[in-house]
Amino acid sequence: MAFRLKIRSKILLFVLGSVILVYSVSIAFISLKIKNTAYNDATNYIDAYISENANITKGEFNSDMITVRTLAQAFENYDVFSSDKRTEIVKALYKGVFEKNPQFYALWDSWELQYINPEWKRPYGRYVENFWRNGNLIENENELKNLDGDSGDYERIKREAAESVEEPYFYSFTGKKDDEILMTSFISPILKNKKYIGIVGVDISLEHFQGKIEKLKPYENSYAFLISYDGIIVAHPNKEFINKSVKDIYIDKSIAEKTIENIRKGMFFSYVSDHYTLKTPSYFSFAPIKIGESKNTWSMGIAVPVNVLLHEANKSINYVIIIGIIGLLLLVTIVWFIAHNITQPLIKVAQHAQKCSKGDFSKTLDISRKDEIGELADVINKMTSSFMEIEDLAKKISNGNLSADMESTMLSKDGDLIISLQQMTRKLRAIISEISSSIQELINTANSLNDNSQRIMNSGTEQDRFTLDVNRSMSQIKMISEKAVSHVNEGLEKVNKTVESLKGIIQKTRVIEDIYRQTNFISVNAAVEAARAGEHGKGFAIVAKEIQKLAEQSKSATIGIDITSQESIKIAEESLLILQSVVTEIQQTSILIHQIIDSGYNGSRNGNPDMVRLKEITDENLLISKDIASNASQLSTNADVLKGVINYFKVN
Structure with missing residues (x-):
């Protein structure tokens, strides 16, 4: 089903449709741009935020490692002191370290026996001094270890002979489970001429990092965490995860393995993954923490839900959408007013055109504008005026007015239709004038024929009268017969002229038929123009009807003239045959008269058969003369009818 949309609806549909499409694409593009920009800005901020806090933690760890390294470097000259003196110096150093570093829970050192005991010749075995806090006191304990060979973590530490950070572990100095705390150990080797002598280590409590980590919340529902070299959780808001891998x-084990791999490489990295507890997409960012010269890099990470990252962006997008809707409503209002301003005059034009299509040309359009619509109104007003003039001319022509005044009136107009009407009027006037002349000649001929027939009748009557008294006036009968022959011959000539005039009239009617076809063609052209113009071309249709009416009237007159002319020709031809017969009879009469005169007066008395024959011929001629008179009268009547038909057209 096809919908018929008005111009205003089309303007609103296409303009607003295009605007809405552009608005939608623009808002979608801007929203996407805002979202991407906000996301990138937020992730960059998070990366910078976690990197900054990782550097702070790195500074703390490195400070502790520097302390241990300094102690190890101080012990490089161990052989300067005796065993007792070295123990005294160690206690003094450790006491000062404990006082300045409350996070240190224990300080210890380990010496290879082969370097501090000349009697020990084996490459393993060590002497260990342990110092730890017990409330406000510092306690210590000495012991020998690995006397049967190096093993466990110490074997690795001794083999690497480098600074190291041990994986976190729970430890209780009281041996009670409830007193366990999460700790790690920073170790620095004691080297003498690049030779491994022993190590100095510190056991650091990681409990205080828990409080610091819990404070790192740059966004709602975000949190930070600390992970060791092997992926062990050191600090996390959810304490159930502490010391777990x-x-x-992680739900996705491949992501967990990739995370540990990147931590061990000391990389900055990030990814988006479903959160293992929130079950929503979250942004994870990691920053490395390199402690001293240890290869065991730790990492600080942070998790932020993506919807939280885009919260501000979504607010901005909502503002953009609201502003866009407000702008669209304003634009709709403006477009509606513009469409109304454009279509209202067009509606007036359409209504005026509908009136014109019904033949009402009495009113004009009242539209005062300087744009194309104003020009259209002016053109339609001029067209209406032209239609009125053409309609008036067509009505006058259809009423038979073909006068020169009509032609002069049309000469002041222009246009193909006017020119065609001019040509048609000029041709019709010329043809009608010629036909009028021919009809007048026909009337004159008919009257003359009628007179001749009367004279023939009179001659026949006289001949009949003279026949009764043939003996007295035979010579006079001869003169009368000869006079009758003369009249009949004159009648024949008139009848021939009548036939020729009637044939000429018929030829003229053929020209009128040609004019009818041309007029009909003009009417068809006007009808085609009306069809092309649709509703607004019905004015053309009215003019076409008037021209068609003129064509039909011309055709009707032509048919009438043709029929009457054909009947007149038939009558004239019949009269011609009759007159020819009369001539023959009269000639026979003349011969008989000569015979009678030659035979003498006595022949008449004795019942001359020539006299009898003369009487018969005379009677026949009288009857024929009456028929000729009747035909001449009918011919005159038909000529008057033709004259009446032609007089319908006013040519003067």
């Missing part, structure tokens, strides 16, 4: 926490 990320492999045990």
Whole structure:
């Protein structure tokens, strides 16, 4: 089903449709741009935020490692002191370290026996001094270890002979489970001429990092965490995860393994993954923490839900959408007023055109504008005026007015239709004038024929009268017969002229038929123009009807003239045959008269058969003369009818 849309609806549909499309694409593009920009800005901020806090933690760890390294470097000259003196110096150093570093829970050192005991010749075995806090006191304990060979973590530490950070672990100095705290150990080797002598280590409590980590919340529902070299959770808001591997926490094990791999490489990295507890997409960012010269890099990470990252962006997008809707409503209002301003005059034009299509040309359009619509109104007003003039001319022509005044009136107009009407009027006037002349000649001929027939009748009557008295006036009968022959011959000539005039009239009617076809063609052209113009071309249709009416009237007159002319020709031809017969009879009469005169007066008395024959011929001629008179009268009547038909057209 096809919908018929008005111009205003089309303007609103196409303009607003295009605007809405552009608005939608623009808002979508801007929203996407805002979202991407906000996301990038937020992730850059998060990366910078976690990197900054990782550097702070790195500074703390490195400070502790520097302390241990300094102690190890101080012990390089161990052989300067005796065993007792060295123990005294160690206690003094450790006491000062404990006082300045409350996070240190224990300080210890380990010496290879082969370097501090000349009697020990084996490459393993060590002497260990342990110092730890017990409230406000510092306690210590000495012991020998690995006397049967190096093993466990110490074997690795001794083999690497480098600074190291041990994986976190729970430890209780009281041996009670409830007193366990999460700790790690920073170790620095004691080297003498690049030779491994022993190590100095510190056991650091990681409990205070828990409080610091919990404070790192740059966004709502975000949190930070600390992970060791092997992926062990060191600090986390959820304490259930502490000292657990990320492999045990992450839902996606491949992401967990990739995370540990990147931590071990000391990389900055990030990714988006479903949160293992929130079950929503979250942005994870990691920053490395390199402690001293240890290869065991730790990492600080942060998790932020993506919807939180885009919260501000979504607010901005909502503002953009609201502003866009307000702007669209304003634009709709403006477009509506513009469409109304454009279509209202067009509606007036359409209504005026509908009136014109019904033949009402009495009113004009009242539209005062300087744009194309104003020009259209002016053109339609001029067209209406032209239609009125053409309609008036067509009505006058259809009423038979073909006068020169009509032609002069049309000469002041222009246009193909006017020119065609001019040509048609000029041709019709010329043809009608010629036909009028021919009809007048026909009337004159008919009257003359009628007179001749009367004279023939009179001659026949006289001949009949003279026949009764043939003996007295035979010579006079001869003169009368000869006079009758003369009249009949004159009648024949008139009848021939009548036939020729009637044939000429018929030829003229053929020209009128040609004019009818041309007029009909003009009417068809006007009808085609009306069809092309649709509703607004019905004015053309009215003019076409008037021209068609003129064509039909011309055709009707032509048919009438043709029929009357054909009847007149038939009558004239019949009269011609009759007159020819009369001539023959009269000639026979003349011969008989000569015979009678030659035979003498006595022949008449004795019942001359020539006299009898003369009487018969005379009677026949009288009857024929009456028929000729009747035909001449009918011919005159038909000529008057033709004259009446032609007089319908006013040519003067």
